[in-house]
Amino acid sequence: MQQPKVALIVDWLTVYAGAERVVEQIINIYPECDLFSLVDFLPDNQRGFLQHKLAKTTFIQRLPFSRKKFRAYLPFMPMAIETLNLEGYDIVISSSHAVARGAITLANQLHITYLQARNLKYAYEDRFLYFKLRKLGYLKEYLLHKLRMWDRIACSRPDHTIANSKYVSLWTKKVNRIKSQVIYPPVDVDRLIEMSVENKEEYYITVGRLEPYKRFDLIVDAFNQCGKPLYIVGDGSLLKKLKKAAKKSIVFLGFQSKEKVAELIAAAKALVFSGCEDFGISLVEAQACGTPVIAYGKGGALETVTPLTEKEPTGVLFFDQTVKEILNAVTAFENSKDAFTLEACKRNAKRFSNERFRREFKSFVTEKYQAHCNSLAQNYSVLSTSLYKQGISS
Incomplete structure (x- = not known):
């Protein structure tokens, strides 16, 4: 032919x-x-x-x-x-x-x-x-x-x-x-797995286009309340509005190279995401880096994240798009950090x-x-x- x-x-x-x-x-x-x-x-x-x-x-x-x-x-x-x-x-x-x-x-x-x-x-x-x-x-x-x-x-x-x-x-x-x-x-899981690190730093991270449907506004409001350090990586139409609303514990890093993004995710405590993703590549990338995720439990997250209720969990899912639910999920993650392992996250990511x-x-x-x-x-x-x-x- x-x-x-x-x-x-x-x-x-x-x-x-x-x-x-x-x-x-x-x-x-x-x-x-x-x-x-x-x-x-x-x-x-x-x-x-x-x-x-x-x-x-x-x-x-x-x-x-x-x-x-x-x-x-x-x-x-x-x-x-x-x-x-x-x-x-x-x-x-x-x-x-x-x-x-x-x-x-x-x-x-x-x-x-x-x-x-x-x-x-x-x-x-x-x-x-x-x-x-x-x-x-x-x-x-x-x-x-x-x-x-x-x-x-x-x-x-x-x-x-x-x-x-x-x-x-x-x-x-x-x-x-x-x-x-x-x-x-x-997902470039092979490259990301090599960048995984055992010792995590104290910040949380969220990554993506700063557009309405991804609901970064909820994450900003939640971390304004809890005061935990948060890095936001990405650019988009909501950048100025989110910066204006954010407190000092939230750092905006703008667009970064894929290498830099991987480094930041690999060192983070967890990746937080509050949008309804149709698949959610960033959720898989985080797991490939050995980093658990805290995500809205709808859409692709249900297909890519192993929740805390199952064997070898890779993340915490919340089921209402509210600031309160995000705060509860962060608390649940903090109380169950020992349940998440580097190997479980990487093994799950290899499917993609x-x-x-x-x-x-x-x-x-x-x-x-x-x-x-x-x-x-x-x-x-x-x-x-x-x-x-x-x-x-x-």
Whole structure:
């Protein structure tokens, strides 16, 4: 079989974070692929994971203020993703948490989408976290309604759907009526395990994009009350607001290299996370570093963290997104520190390695592409036979 030509579509490229780690491994599988994105504002010093590829972008890249405010163009994103010219590719892979899976492909192309999250979740249940501008009123609701209508059409465009967790798979089946295969995202556990340390320092840590749905505001309020030292690693739209609310015991470290992040996590008492993560790569990274986690017990955390109630626990789960519950979880962790071991955390994290993801993802794509080619050949054979018979009869 001739080597297929592959196109890889992502929603946007602005920072190296969880979704980008999946993109990195897909590019490692298909290094000759061409890259497409709504916008590409990734800094030069963060492009290594793309093998320094430049994405072919859409008109949103050139709109006013798009570098910092591209999310404001959400109503135009469905149209923008449909403008991508994907002719000439055999396999189209979309890495989607917003509109990437809505790209238009041809009948002879195989389109496989990897759902990085509950797709367009900010147009569904998370809309109350993201859209609080009362002045927009019914216009906001109308635009989100139209976006959900488009998403219902777009979700059926890929030939096959992969979800990054059972949680996302169940969600997309309920919301979009689409079945999906679960392939957990990759985590660089081998590198992180080597960085684990037995002796922990006294600070807690939280890592991620400082965006509304991750509920960093709850963590800040909780640690303001308990006064325990907390490091916050990451950047995002809530940075200024969180800094203003935080007391002196909370330190904001901004964006850090993956090496520095691993060092900070490895030395921390525990990683704290209060968002409903669709998978939660940072939770697995912490465990690979030998660091237990304190996390909201919903979504991917239920699939990646062994709770205190089970044998060889790797973290404490709380089940209400409140400051009180976070404080109770921190207390439970402090009272049970001896129950968590370095080896248990690392052993649990090994289930989510880069090598495992590459093997499962490549196997899935290869299998589906072979079936796709066989189907095309069969259809061509039937069509040729039909045309031949028509020619004889005439």
